[in-house]
Amino acid sequence: MNSICLFGLWYGTGGTSKKRVTFGSNANLVRPVRGGGPDGTHAKPFLDPLGLTFPQYLVMLELYASAPRSVGDLGNSLGMDTGTITPLLKRLDTCGMVTRMRDPEDERRVLVDLTPAAHSIKDEVWTISGKIKSACQMSEDEIIALRDTLHDFAHPAKI
Secondary structure, rough: OOEEEOOEEEEEOOOOOOOOOOOOOOOOEEEEOOOEEOOOOOOHHHHHHOOOOHHHHHHHHHHHHHHEEEHHHHHHOOOOOOHHHHHHHHHHHHOOEEEEEEEEEEEEEEEEEEEEEHHHHHHHHHHHHHHHHHHHHOOOHHHHHHHHHHHHHHHOOOO
């Protein structure tokens, strides 16, 4: 079962794949997925020096855009359920990139915020999206055409 996420749009038949549109984020790049789990093959050489996995990178992009955020809000933005995003956040917490704390206004919610260590690598993290696009060896027009084709494939016309 294969799926692909291109510019925030999920396509394919992977069991946990989502079809969502989030064009406002720097996370909008080609994201290959096999069996429903992010692969991030093109990103690995850029993420390894930062100590991040591809899913952690996506979480960091969302938090750089707006933090603190609730676990549920992050999950919705990334198309991940709480069972998927919670372990990612625990690992980011353990390595000192984020903090997790109960929302004082609603004890049921957990808020995630960036640490000073996360802020110190922000500029490097923001450059990775462009590096991945270069590694894909596709022009901007080709990427847009592929995105549009996959969008049409995921949203067929009603007959």
